[in-house]
Amino acid sequence: KSPVPREKSLDSTLSLIKEGFNYIPSRREQLGSDIFETRLVGKKAVCMAGEESAAIFYDENKFKRKGAIPKPVMKSLLGEGGVHEQDDEAHRQRKRMHLSMMTPERLEDMRRIAIKHLDKKVCQWEKEERVNLFEEMVEIFTRAGCEWAGVPLKEKEVKQRSREVLDMIDSFGGSPARFRQGAKARSKQEKWLTGIIKEIRAGKFVPPSYTPACIIAHHREPNGKRLDPQVAAVDLSNTFRPLVATAYFMVFGAVAMHEYPQVHQKLKEDTDGYSKMFAQEVRRFYPFAPAMAAKVKQDFLWNDYKFKKNTLVILDLFGTNRHPDSWEQPNQFIPERFKNWKESPFSFVPQGGGNHYMGHRCAGEWMTVMVMTAFFHYLTNYITFDVPDQDLSYDMSRMPTLPKSGFEMTNIRKLKEPS
Numbered sequence: 001k002s003p004v005p006r007e008k009s010l011d012s013t014l015s016l017i018k019e020g021f022n023y024i025p026s027r028r029e030q031l032g033s034d035i036f037e038t039r040l041v042g043k044k045a046v047c048m049a050g051e052e053s054a055a056i057f058y059d060e061n062k063f064k065r066k067g068a069i070p071k072p073v074m075k076s077l078l079g080e081g082g083v084h085e086q087d088d089e090a091h092r093q094r095k096r097m098h099l100s101m102m103t104p105e106r107l108e109d110m111r112r113i114a115i116k117h118l119d120k121k122v123c124q125w126e127k128e129e130r131v132n133l134f135e136e137m138v139e140i141f142t143r144a145g146c147e148w149a150g151v152p153l154k155e156k157e158v159k160q161r162s163r164e165v166l167d168m169i170d171s172f173g174g175s176p177a178r179f180r181q182g183a184k185a186r187s188k189q190e191k192w193l194t195g196i197i198k199e200i201r202a203g204k205f206v207p208p209s210y211t212p213a214c215i216i217a218h219h220r221e222p223n224g225k226r227l228d229p230q231v232a233a234v235d236l237s238n239t240f241r242p243l244v245a246t247a248y249f250m251v252f253g254a255v256a257m258h259e260y261p262q263v264h265q266k267l268k269e270d271t272d273g274y275s276k277m278f279a280q281e282v283r284r285f286y287p288f289a290p291a292m293a294a295k296v297k298q299d300f301l302w303n304d305y306k307f308k309k310n311t312l313v314i315l316d317l318f319g320t321n322r323h324p325d326s327w328e329q330p331n332q333f334i335p336e337r338f339k340n341w342k343e344s345p346f347s348f349v350p351q352g353g354g355n356h357y358m359g360h361r362c363a364g365e366w367m368t369v370m371v372m373t374a375f376f377h378y379l380t381n382y383i384t385f386d387v388p389d390q391d392l393s394y395d396m397s398r399m400p401t402l403p404k405s406g407f408e409m410t411n412i413r414k415l416k417e418p419s
Ligand code: HEM
Pocket: 083, 084, 085, 095, 098, 238, 239, 240, 242, 243, 245, 246, 247, 249, 288, 289, 292, 350, 351, 352, 353, 359, 360, 361, 362, 363, 364, 365, 367, 368
C-alpha cells in the first residue's frame, strides 16, 4: 500500500482553479498528510508542503524544471526560454547572469530610485481626494524597475507598459480569458524589449554597463553564443516585471498597518529593524505566489514513496509559510517572530526555497525585502493619511488575490523630505 494518500477525483484541475490558495491546504487537512497524489491536466501529480518537502523539491538531483510549468503560465506570466525553465549548467549560467545584477551597490541604487518615484507620486497624492494604493504602486514599480534595468520608458508609454506588466502578473491562476489577456500583454512587451536588445547590440542605444539591459544583451550562453533576442527579452522582463508584483505585498502591508494599530505604532518607532520584520511577516502571512511546479528527474524513493520519473510535483509555497511544524501560531500576524529567526531556506518560501545561487530561488528576493522595508518605513514616517470606509476583504480562491478596494487613502500629507 502506498504511504501517500490519493485524492478521489478523476481530475482536480478545475478544483485547483476554483479553490485557489485553499486547494492544497484543504486536501492536506482532509487526507491528513502533507503529501498526496492527485490528477492535474489529465496526468498523475503529487502535491506537497512543509519544510521537509521543500528540501527535496529544491534538490536539483531529484527535480527538473523543463516542461513542468503549464504552457498558459509560460505564455503569459513567465515567457519561454528564460531562466525559470532551465536546468543544470544552463540554469547555473543564466542564474549567475541574474545574480551579477544584484550587487549591494545595485540594490542601493534600486532603493534610491524607488523612493524617488514614490516621493514624486506623494507630491501628486497631496492634491488628490482619493488615491488607490495598488494602482499607484504598479506605476511606481514599473517606472523604478525600468529605470533600474536600463530600459528606456517614455512618459507617454508609462500607462500602457504598467498595464501590460499587470496583465501578465494577474493572469497566473486564471480563466482562459485572463490567460489570453496575459499572453497578449506579454507578446507586446517581448516585442518592445526585443527591439531594445537589438538596438543595444547594434550600438544604437548604449545603457550603462552595469544595467540588466546591457548585461543581458551581451550575455553569452555556455556554447559561446549570445541569447536569442526573444529569450533575451524574456530575461530582461524577468529583471523588472516581478518587482511590480511587490505592489500586492505593499497593499497587504497597508491592510496590516490598518488592522493592527499596535503594529502600526511599532513601525513608526522602527527600532530593532522592525520595518524589516514587518516586511518579512507580510511576505509570510499574505497570499501571493501559491505554488511551484517541477518534474521528477529520475525515479527515487523518499519515506517509502516512489517518485517516478517525469511525474509532476507541486510544492505548496503558501501552505509551507504557514506550516505548524515550522511556525508557532502560523495563522497570526506577528512580525516579532522574525527577531531571532533561525533562517531556514525551506520553511519560509514566499519567493521559492533552497539556495539563491545554485537553485531556482528568486533572484530578486533581497531587492523585494529591501524595497518593502524602505516603503513601509516611508509610509509610516514620511506621510500621514486616512483610510476611508472600503471593502478590504480578499478572495482566497482567486490567484493572485488582492483586497477588493486596492486600499484607498485620503487626506494625504507629506511630513518631511526623504534622506
Ligand atoms: C523566481 C516570487 C520579486 C526575479 C521566483 C520564484 C518565485 C518568485 C515564487 C520561483 C522560485 C522557483 O522556481 O522555485 C517572487 C515574488 C516577488 C518576486 C513573490 C515579489 C513580490 C522578484 C524581483 C526580481 C525577481 C524583484 C528581480 C528584480 C526572479 C528571477 C527568478 C525568480 C530571475 C528565477 C530564478 C531561477 O529560476 O533561478 N520569484 N519574486 N523576482 N524571481 Fe522572483
